[in-house]
Amino acid sequence: MRNRTYTADAEPGDTVTVAGWVHEVRDLGGIAFLILRDTSGKIQVKFEKDEMDDDLVETGLGVHRESVISVTGEVAEEPRAPTGVEVTPESLDVIAEAEAQLPLDPSGKVDAELSTRLDNRTLDLRKDEVKAIFEIRAEVQRAVREQFRDLRATEINTPKIVATGTEGGTELFPITYFGKEAFMNQSPQLFKQLMVGSGLERVFEVGPIFRAEEHNTPRHLNEATSIDFESAFIDHTEAMDVCEAVVKAGYEAVEENCQDELEALGLEDEFEAPSGEFPRLSYEEAIQRINATGKLDEQLVWGDDLPTEGEKALGEDVGEHYFITDWPSEIKPFYIKDHDDDETLSTGFDMMHPNMELVSGGQREHRFDHLVAGFEQQGLDPDAFEYYTKMFKYGMPPHAGFGLGGERLIMTMLGLENIREAVLFPRDRQRLSP
Ligand code: ATP
Ligand code: AMO
Numbered sequence: 376m377r378n379r380t381y382t383a384d385a386e387p388g389d390t391v392t393v394a395g396w397v398h399e400v401r402d403l404g405g406i407a408f409l410i411l412r413d414t415s416g417k418i419q420v421k422f423e424k425d426e427m428d429d430d431l432v433e434t435g436l437g438v439h440r441e442s443v444i445s446v447t448g449e450v451a452e453e454p455r456a457p458t459g460v461e462v463t464p465e466s467l468d469v470i471a472e473a474e475a476q477l478p479l480d481p482s483g484k485v486d487a488e489l490s491t492r493l494d495n496r497t498l499d500l501r502k503d504e505v506k507a508i509f510e511i512r513a514e515v516q517r518a519v520r521e522q523f524r525d526l527r528a529t530e531i532n533t534p535k536i537v538a539t540g541t542e543g544g545t546e547l548f549p550i551t552y553f554g555k556e557a558f559m560n561q562s563p564q565l566f567k568q569l570m571v572g573s574g575l576e577r578v579f580e581v582g583p584i585f586r587a588e589e590h591n592t593p594r595h596l597n598e599a600t601s602i603d604f605e606s607a608f609i610d611h612t613e614a615m616d617v618c619e620a621v622v623k624a625g626y627e628a629v630e631e632n633c634q635d636e637l638e639a640l641g642l643e644d645e646f647e648a649p650s651g652e653f654p655r656l657s658y659e660e661a662i663q664r665i666n667a668t669g670k671l672d673e674q675l676v677w678g679d680d681l682p683t684e685g686e687k688a689l690g691e692d693v694g695e696h697y698f699i700t701d702w703p704s705e706i707k708p709f710y711i712k713d714h715d716d717d718e719t720l721s722t723g724f725d726m727m728h729p730n731m732e733l734v735s736g737g738q739r740e741h742r743f744d745h746l747v748a749g750f751e752q753q754g755l756d757p758d759a760f761e762y763y764t765k766m767f768k769y770g771m772p773p774h775a776g777f778g779l780g781g782e783r784l785i786m787t788m789l790g791l792e793n794i795r796e797a798v799l800f801p802r803d804r805q806r807l808s809p
Contacts (some may be wrong), residue, residue: 378392382415388449390447390465393462395444396441407422410457411444419453421464422436423463439473439475444468447466479491479495496800507633508789512797517628518625519602519624520581542562546561563778564778567580567604567605568763571606576608581781584599585598593795594786600781604617605775608772610722611724618726627648653726655700661689662679662681670685670688671685678706690730698724703721723737734780743771750764
């Protein structure tokens with residue numbers, strides 16, 4: 376529609392054609408109002424029954440809520456209208472009539488279950504507070520990309536159909552690939568590492584990862600978005616610096632550019648970009664502090680992975696984003712490098728929003744012999760990874776990086792209770808369509 380005006384741009388005195396959805400019709404007798412909604416906002420359309428063409432009034436007031444219409448008419452100032460202006464229609468077209476019964480109420484007056492909302496995402500995203508989540512998600516991704524570009528990283532795209540997994544065999548989705556066994560990729564880990572040895576040196580990717588997670592939880596998806604970074608010639612502490620900068624850039628962009636969206640979510644007063652350095656706790660300190668809270672039934676000992684309740688207790692204790700560093704080597708994957716002076720300690724790190732894990736990363740094992748030995752220690756067959764290991768024989772620089780969960784970042788930033796709210800069409804154990 377070449378001559379369309381967005382409702383937010385309609386100025387008094389203009390003759391406009393606005394197009395959008397019928398949000399509400401209020402018939403007060405002699406006068407009636409239709410509220411028209413488009414992506415920019417809402418506008419009041421006024422019907423004065425005695426002064427207007429009967430057909431126009433009948434069509435305008437008879438149309439079902441959520442139908443798509445266009446209205447042409449003059450804009451006038453009207454202090455009693457919700458936005459201070461209104462349109463008096465000269466003509467009105469019903470472009471796509473909606474059924475009278477809707478599976479959910481986009482005006483938000485009637486609450487709907489999350490599953491009903493997810494089954495009807497098109498209608499669900501007509502609500503300002505739901506649309507706001509995805510506007511914010513887009514802004515965070517834009518800011519994250521810009522931050523990586525400022526750090527001279529090159530955006531890459533790696534295959535999602537692969538021959539081997541990297542993050543634990545039980546979480547793989549197998550597929551058939553021309554009669555051969557293949558998998559949906561769990562992480563771009565090995566590909567991003569291969570690229571730091573290429574002429575690119577420093578890379579990032581924002582893309583899907585697939586995990587056949589064992590549990591259906593409010594913070595696990597079976598298809599998630601991983602924000603990955605990898606760079607030659609940096610160590611794990613520098614990777615942590617980048618990780619912190621990227622997360623802060625996301626928050627700052629939202630604070631700067633998404634005030635309307637924060638308001639739609641009721642977060643305008645409480646939203647705050649993190650300032651100051653994220654504390655860096657060693658794993659050893661972390662388990663001591665968790666034990667000291669007394670919130671776990673059993674005390675943690677060196678070598679234990681941190682249970683969900685432990686993470687929660689520590690998060691409450693620390694109260695801000697923080698890193699956990701120096702994990703025991705045995706609970707970190709084969710590609711993570713150990714400390715040179717203590718091979719029981721790894722350079723792996725996690726970054727926590729106080730409520731949950733957002734990031735894993737570390738310095739990588741770049742020495743061919745150590746890498747192959749690491750595979751064997753973790754019971755993996757180095758031959759299956761030959762496409763990866765062989766490049767470590769031809770000049771692989773020291774390197775480090777991390778993977779940041781895109782949906783967990785949005786979920787924790789906006790205080791969403793369920794990670795599915797941060798995904799348009801989430802994939803979980805029960806949900807394969809839409
Ligand atoms: P990673 O991405 O490294 O797997 P994660 O954040 O997914 O980390 P956590 O969420 O910390 O892992 O979970 C730790 C362990 O607890 C995992 O094995 C996970 O499957 C399990 N777990 C998480 N939530 C639940 C739950 N509600 N019930 C039972 N087990 C759970
Ligand atoms: P990890 O397995 O910890 O590390 O994944 C990195 C981050 O991705 C997010 N994430 C998920 N989010 C939602 N649902 C899931 N099922 C899910 N799985 C992971 C989390 C997690 O912290 N290769 C390493 C990264 C690296 O070392 O560079 C990796 O994949 O926020």
